[in-house]
Structure formats: structure tokens, C-alpha cells
Amino acid sequence: MPKATVISLVNMKGGVGKTTVAVNLAAYLVREHGKRVLLIDLDPQSNTSLSLMPEAAWAAWARDHGTMADVFEVDAKRKRDHPVKLAECIVPNVVAGLDGLDLLPSHLQLTFLDLDLAARPARERILARKLAKVLDDYDIILCDCPPNLQTATQNALYASNWFLVPMQPDFLSSIGLGLLLDRLAYLKTELEFKIRCLGVVFSRVRRHVTFHQETMDRLPGEKAFKKLHFFPTVIPENISLSEAPMSGRPIALYAATAPGAEAFSALTREVVARLAGD
Secondary structure (H helix, E strand, O other): OOOOEEEEEOOOOOOOOHHHHHHHHHHHHHHOOOOOEEEEEOOOOOHHHHHHOOHHHHHHHHHHOOOHHHHOOOOOOOOOOOOOOHHHHOEOOOOOOOOOEEEEOOOHHHHHHHHHOOOOOOHHHHHHHHHOOOHHHOOEEEEEOOOOOOHHHHHHHHHOOEEEEEEOOOHHHHHHHHHHHHHHHHHHHHHOOOOEEEEEEEOOEOOOOHHHHHHHHHHHHOHHHOOOOEOOOOOEOOHHHHHHHHHOOOHHHHOOOOHHHHHHHHHHHHHHHHHHOO
């Protein structure tokens, strides 16, 4: 059985819809394509985790089983009889009605990851080493990274086959895309890992905003981005997508006929096709 394909969702700018893409792409991979998916939340804000679990359930799981903070061994206050294994921290079938979607939740303790791991050798390889033990259990693993390229994101990238860039088609995001690609190229060389760009997906798109449409038309033709794949389907800014996390469900279960749901269904088909064509 082939090992899982690992994809990191990255952007140095926050508020671009990265978590929304991670959660809903994962859901549609399970719901419509029968994939076994592990969603890893590496952002200390834990938005991905809290989009799929009630806060009380998340806190209980963190206490009784562990989170990414335990995987990275950054919570010095936690007393354990044995080192925590990554598999022990995974929440199986995290959402009722989506069997096959597992979650490795995050924790606020990851805020201190860079400081706590500063002196640890090969600190960017910790996740890859521990993730290797569960690769055979999944078809696809999605890593929702914090909005930076520091230790947590470096770990995700080192463990990944692909990176996916969700971005809002606004002025600052369009400027940041070039910088992001430059920094990723630098990290690939310095940390000696292999990873390819799966593509760019425009998210939080407001069709009535002229600059959004102009940006989506312009960027694919720019010399610096001509080799990039821009997914044809874009994710609209949609009230149902904003409300779904409060219900603890992806849009596929919260409002399956909403424009945001239709967009994610289409985007997921495009992602699956691109992976299959590799």
C-alpha cells in the first residue's frame, strides 16, 4: 500500500482563508473521494482544531491524550509515564458523519515552539520522523501551518511532498506571494528537503471587488508565477463558510448547497486530479 501524500498549506500572511481551505478540503476528500485523511493543526491559535471539536472536547483530549505540543515535547509541565507517540494524539473520526477524517489537534503551547526547540539538533525533522509511523494509515495528510515559516512550518514542509498556497487576491497578498516562494526556495536548499508546489488557490474572493478579479487575472500571467498552477476554482467569501466552524462541522455538513460548499467540492476534484496526474 502506498504511503500517504503529505500536503502543507502555507502562507506568511494571516486571514487569507488557509484554515477554511484545510478543513473543507479535508472534508470533501473524505466525503466525495473516499480518502482516509489526517488533518494536522500546527497553528498555536488552534482554529482548525476548534472548527471540528467543541472547546471542552478539545481541552479534554489535550489533557487525556495530547496534542502537537506533546508531539514536539514542548509542554514541560505535562507529566507522562512514557514519551507521547504521535498516534496517541490523533482524534479518530473527529466529525460525526465523516468517517475517515482524523485530526491531530494543536495547542497554545506551540507558541513557544521556536524558543523550546532552539538548541535541539535537526529540530525541523521531528514531525517527519514521528509521522513516518502513521503514513501507511492514510491516503492524504494535510498540514495547516501557522502564518510564518518558522519551526512548526519548517517541520511540516520537511515532511511534505507538496505545498498549497491559499491566498486572498488583494494587494498585500499578491506582493507576498513572490516573497513566500523565494523563502521556500531558500528553505529547500538550506534544510535539504524535496517539495513541490501543488498550486495556488484564491480564497475569500469577493467578485464585486474589482481589484480581486484584476488580481486573479493578472498573477498567472506574470513572469515570476508562470510556472505555478493556479486552480480554476476560487473560494468565495461566504457567510455559511464563516458560520460553519461555530457548529463544529465542515461546510459539506453544515450547508451542503451553499456557494462555498459547491466551490470546495469543485476544488477538491481539481486537487485529486492534479495529484493523480503527477
